[in-house]
Amino acid sequence: MPLHLKPISKAGIPEAIAKVDLYRSLNEPEEAESICRDILAVDATHQLALRLLGLAITDQFCGEISDRWGEAQESFDKLSDPYERIYYTGLLHERRAKAQLGAGRLPHTLTPLFEEALNCFAEAEKIRPSGNDDAILRWNRCVRLLQSHPEFQEENQAVGFDVQDSSPV
Incomplete structure (x- = not known):
C-alpha cells in the first residue's frame, strides 16, 4: 500500500490551529509542526500557521x-x-x-x-x-x-x- 499525505479541508483549519496550540502546550512540538504543515499545504500563506510552525520548530531546539x-x-x-x-x-x-x-x-x-x-x-x-x-x-x-x-x-x-x-x- 503506497503511503501519501492526505489534505485537510480549509473548513478544518480553525480546529487544526486549536490542536497546534494544544500540542505546543503539551510539549509535543513535532505534532504541532506536522499539523502546521498540513494547514500550509492547503493555505500556504496562512499567517498564524506560519508563525506557529516557526515556533514549533524553535520548541525543538536542543543547541546542536x-x-x-x-x-x-x-x-x-x-x-x-x-x-x-x-x-x-x-x-x-x-x-x-x-x-x-x-x-x-x-x-x-x-x-x-x-x-x-x-x-x-x-x-x-x-x-x-x-x-x-x-x-x-x-x-x-x-x-x-x-x-x-x-x-x-x-x-x-x-x-x-554593558548588560x-x-x-x-
Missing part, C-alpha cells in the same frame, strides 16, 4: 547543529506584518542562544545571537502595535539572562556592551 533554525527563519520571513516578522526573528535568535547555552556552548559563541535578538526586539519595539509590550518583555528576559551569567558580563565588557544598563559603554 541539527537545530533547524533556517527552517524557522523561512517561516518567520513569510509573515506579512513587519512587526511580527522582526519580533519572531528576535525570538528565533533568543531561543537559539538559550538552547545553545543549555547545551554548554561558550559565551563568546552566544553573545552574537543574544545581540541579534536584542537588536530585533529594539526594532520591533519601535513599530509595535499600541499596548503590545511583547518586544520589551523579551528584551528584558534576554538582559536578565545575560546579567545572571558572570561569563556574559565579562565577555560583553570586552566588546563594549547592566543594556546600552553601549
Whole structure:
C-alpha cells in the first residue's frame, strides 16, 4: 500500500490551529509542526500557521547543529506584518542562544545571537502595535539572562556592551 499525505479541508483549519496550540502546550512540538504543515499545504500563506510552525520548530531546539533554525527563519520571513516578522526573528535568535547555552556552548559563541535578538526586539519595539509590550518583555528576559551569567558580563565588557544598563559603554 503506497503511503501519501492526505489534505485537510480549509473548513478544518480553525480546529487544526486549536490542536497546534494544544500540542505546543503539551510539549509535543513535532505534532504541532506536522499539523502546521498540513494547514500550509492547503493555505500556504496562512499567517498564524506560519508563525506557529516557526515556533514549533524553535520548541525543538536542543543547541546542536541539527537545530533547524533556517527552517524557522523561512517561516518567520513569510509573515506579512513587519512587526511580527522582526519580533519572531528576535525570538528565533533568543531561543537559539538559550538552547545553545543549555547545551554548554561558550559565551563568546552566544553573545552574537543574544545581540541579534536584542537588536530585533529594539526594532520591533519601535513599530509595535499600541499596548503590545511583547518586544520589551523579551528584551528584558534576554538582559536578565545575560546579567545572571558572570561569563556574559565579562565577555560583553570586552566588546563594549554593558548588560547592566543594556546600552553601549
